[in-house]
Amino acid sequence: MKIMVAVKRVVDYAVKIRVRPDKNGVETQNVKMSMNPFCEIALEEALKIKESGFAKEVVAVSMGPSNCVDTLRTGLAMGADRAIHVEASRDLVPLTVAKLLKKLVEVENPGLLILGKQAIDDDCNQTGQMIAGLLGWPQGTFASKVVLDKEKHTASVDREVDGGLETLCLDLPAVITTDLRLNQPRYATLPNIMKAKSKPIKKYTPEELNVEIKSDFEVVQVTEPPKRKAGVILSSVDELIDKLKNEAHVI
Amino acid sequence: MQRIIAASSLCSRILRNERQRAFSSSSSLLFDDTQLQFKESVRQFALENIAPHASKIDQSNSFPKEVNLWKLMGDFNLHGITAPEEYGGLGLGYLYHCIAMEEISRASGSVGLSYGAHSNLCINQLVRNGSPSQKEKYLPKLISGEHVGALAMSEPNAGSDVVSMKCKADRVDGGYLINGNKMWCTNGPTAQTLVVYAKTNVTAGSKGITAFIIEKGMPGYSTAQKLDKLGMRGSDTCELVFENCFVPEENVLGKEGKGVYVLMSGLDLERLVLSAGPVGIMQACLDVVLPYIRERSQFGRPIGEFQFIQGKVADMYTSLQSSRSYVYSVARDCDNGRVDPRFLLFSLYPIPILKDFLVFFFGTMLKSTSNVYLTGHFNSNYFFGGAF
Numbered sequence: 094m095k096i097m098v099a100v101k102r103v104v105d106y107a108v109k110i111r112v113r114p115d116k117n118g119v120e121t122q123n124v125k126m127s128m129n130p131f132c133e134i135a136l137e138e139a140l141k142i143k144e145s146g147f148a149k150e151v152v153a154v155s156m157g158p159s160n161c162v163d164t165l166r167t168g169l170a171m172g173a174d175r176a177i178h179v180e181a182s183r184d185l186v187p188l189t190v191a192k193l194l195k196k197l198v199e200v201e202n203p204g205l206l207i208l209g210k211q212a213i214d215d216d217c218n219q220t221g222q223m224i225a226g227l228l229g230w231p232q233g234t235f236a237s238k239v240v241l242d243k244e245k246h247t248a249s250v251d252r253e254v255d256g257g258l259e260t261l262c263l264d265l266p267a268v269i270t271t272d273l274r275l276n277q278p279r280y281a282t283l284p285n286i287m288k289a290k291s292k293p294i295k296k297y298t299p300e301e302l303n304v305e306i307k308s309d310f311e312v313v314q315v316t317e318p319p320k321r322k323a324g325v326i327l328s329s330v331d332e333l334i335d336k337l338k339n340e341a342h343v344i
Numbered sequence: 345m346q347r348i349i350a351a352s353s354l355c356s357r358i359l360r361n362e363r364q365r366a367f368s369s370s371s372s373l374l375f376d377d378t379q380l381q382f383k384e385s386v387r388q389f390a391l392e393n394i395a396p397h398a399s400k401i402d403q404s405n406s407f408p409k410e411v412n413l414w415k416l417m418g419d420f421n422l423h424g425i426t427a428p429e430e431y432g433g434l435g436l437g438y439l440y441h442c443i444a445m446e447e448i449s450r451a452s453g454s455v456g457l458s459y460g461a462h463s464n465l466c467i468n469q470l471v472r473n474g475s476p477s478q479k480e481k482y483l484p485k486l487i488s489g490e491h492v493g494a495l496a497m498s499e500p501n502a503g504s505d506v507v508s509m510k511c512k513a514d515r516v517d518g519g520y521l522i523n524g525n526k527m528w529c530t531n532g533p534t535a536q537t538l539v540v541y542a543k544t545n546v547t548a549g550s551k552g553i554t555a556f557i558i559e560k561g562m563p564g565y566s567t568a569q570k571l572d573k574l575g576m577r578g579s580d581t582c583e584l585v586f587e588n589c590f591v592p593e594e595n596v597l598g599k600e601g602k603g604v605y606v607l608m609s610g611l612d613l614e615r616l617v618l619s620a621g622p623v624g625i626m627q628a629c630l631d632v633v634l635p636y637i638r639e640r641s642q643f644g645r646p647i648g649e650f651q652f653i654q655g656k657v658a659d660m661y662t663s664l665q666s667s668r669s670y671v672y673s674v675a676r677d678c679d680n681g682r683v684d685p686r687f688l689l690f691s692l693y694p695i696p697i698l699k700d701f702l703v704f705f706f707g708t709m710l711k712s713t714s715n716v717y718l719t720g721h722f723n724s725n726y727f728f729g730g731a732f
Contacts, residue, residue: 163377170381281385282421283434286378 094148094204094265096139098173099194100132100155102164103214116314119214128164131209133171133278134271138239139207140172141276147241148204150174154197156190158182162294169289170281176294177201179302186308189299191223196302198228203266205248210235210270221270231263234270241265374672375443383443389420390451398452401578405570407534413455414462418489422448423463427471431483437679438613442620442671449624450631454578456621461530461579462486464617466493469539469610470557473598478557482537494535496526496584497607503527506541507550507604511586513542519592520544522556522564526584533570533580536560540584541603553603557595564589616678619671626664633657 104110105125113120128136139151153168155161156179165176179193198206206228211218225232233239233250237258240249252259253272263269281289299306327333337344375383393416397408407413417423425441427433434440441464449456467486470479470493485491502509511524522542529538538558545552558565568583598606637648637657647653677683 166377166381170385280389280420281381283382283385283425283436283440284421286381286385287434290378 095150095152095201096142096148096205096207097152097154097194097198097201097203098132098136098139098168099190099206099208099220100136100153100164100168101129101209101212101214102126102155102157102161103129103212106130106213112315112317116316118312118315126160126163128167129209129212129214130278131211131213131271131273133209134273134275135207135209135269136168136171136173137276137278138236138269138271139205140279142205142239142241143172145241147243152177152201152203154179154194156181156185156193165294166289167281169292169294170286171279172285173292175292177297178294179297179299181299181306183306184308185306186310187217187219188223189304189306189308190220191227192304193299193302194220194224195227196304197297198224205265206230206268208268208270210272221268225268228266228268230266230268231261232268232270233261233263235272236269237272237274239269239275374669379439379443382440383447386420386422386444386447387450390447394448394451394455398455401452401454403577405572405577406580407455407458407578412489414489414492416489417448417459418487422459423467423489424483424487425463426468427483427487428479431479432487433471433483437675438616439672439675439679441617442675445617445620446624446627446668449621450628451624452578453621453625453628456624457579457618458531460614460618460621461495462493462535464614465495465530465610466535466537466539468613468617469495469555469597469606472610473555473606474557475594477594478597482557486537491536492531492534493537493539494529494531495539495610496529496532497541498528499525500527500583506607507553509541509543509553511540511542512546513544513554513556513591515544516590519590519595520554520556522558522586522589522591524586525568526586528571528581529567529584530579530581532567532582532584538584539597540586541607542586544600544603548601550604551601553607554600555597555603555606556591557597558589558591562589562591612683613678616671616674619667620675623664623668623671626660626667630657630660630664633660 103126104119104121105127108125111120112118136151136153139148142148143151151173152175153165153173154177155165155168159180161178161180165178169176177197179197185193194206206224208221208224210221221234222232224230233248233252235253236250237253238249238251241247242249246265248263248265248267248269250261250263250269252261253274325336327336334344393411394413397411397413400408414423421434422444424431424433425436425444426438427435429435444463445456445460448459467483470482470486474482482491486493497506497509499506499509499511509524511522511526513520513522520542522540524542526532526540529535532538536559538560540556540558541553542556543552544554564587566585566587568585571581571583573579573581597603634657637653638646640647648657
């Protein structure tokens, strides 16, 4: 079985974000970028499944400008066998990513598609669900545990939902999106970094895959959340009611 | 005046571009993609596995008990960077070794020093001078981190004049009997394998030195009190005592009487690798200072906006970058076969630079009268207790 993992290059989680002066987005120039933490967890899970013998190959996929290759190299250094880069110069929205992934799935025929539950830059939490819908595949999102059954060709996924933990049984092929507690991603050790240099990265363009890059929405403005104002200590309940009624207008 | 203006514009550019913990040393000229990837990888590893223990190591003056750092570093293939692959090493060069040394020292200076002593002073010496059977016997466990390595040459009365060492090795049937003391042996208290230099011919001066491989547990070999150092606390250092310690013939490293070549050529390369330590420490200081001067406000502004502070930080930055450039260009030359002892002597350059750097660092921190910031972690990085 082949496993495909989609990874995204995002601003490093430790970086202090700043809004650009033109308010069109977040400052990404000269800012440290790395693989989305949830994507790291997705890749780690794929590698674990391969190591336990359920899969033969792990393919990492990333979409975006040419510097996505850095992220793919990290993925290869972690242990992925091959990588695919879909070169696109503009920002891609989840639906476009899902459509591109669908075309790649048709080419590669993986038995499992694993993604991070969301990217830490847009927090969309949509791509996994959309691709499952486009492919008509079952989905297990917010996975905190994945167990494969080789004979039955199914995956048992524990999901972290608001009410607690839910266990689903999915027929393969399926889409799984990973949550934080699924595993602890491995480091890229130096021998693997060396080996990764010779692993292939295949390039595609959206035109080759017959997908049009368009977005149904545009970002109008990005601003920082308003600064927290200092609190006020009140002296009586009457004063509280007065403020709630006349200042905050909530009652 | 010009210098201050130039420094402050450099500094404000640094302040604008840097982000907390994401301050990447703009060293794309020094490293290629693979080396940068490796550097980043070791950084992550050190940040998560070594840095959390740094201040406790300093306070308790020893390695942490609850986690085996040697094994962790061995699992990460950090010990045998320059050792052949057949013994578990990576067969790479000094550039990679320096990168590892820098990033480990960045997390904890003491761990960096011990790591340097183990991986370069001991392991690399065995790699360069050991016989196939010696390498077979000692390298695998040293490289995996199961065993700790050390090197002993200095004595109470032989520091700079190390050739005048008094530790004797008398020829006996089947081997040698060693008598004498060694001082300031890094990793001495815990090492299982030690490279020790002794005089087989006291009258022959430098030509009378032989290098030996000592194993912990050899009768007649013991370690004395652990030294309580001012700095680099946690890097275990002690005195070694040899009282009629029998060493078999097959434990001679190199040839009898040729120990000085082992010693001197090893020292050249040791200086290179260990000089990456101060570079890491300087980087660690900068990691602390830069966010601090943006957050700390006095007189209504972040102190990073004051020219004086900007000047100091610019000086720190340029010291760091110049040291780093020097260390890695020498490392690159060594890897390309151009081992020039003069350059290696001057690869110690980062150390006096570090001293100046720390003056700026202290100046910046104390300027704002904040004693709180001098955490135990950094106390361990300030001084070099005679290790060189």
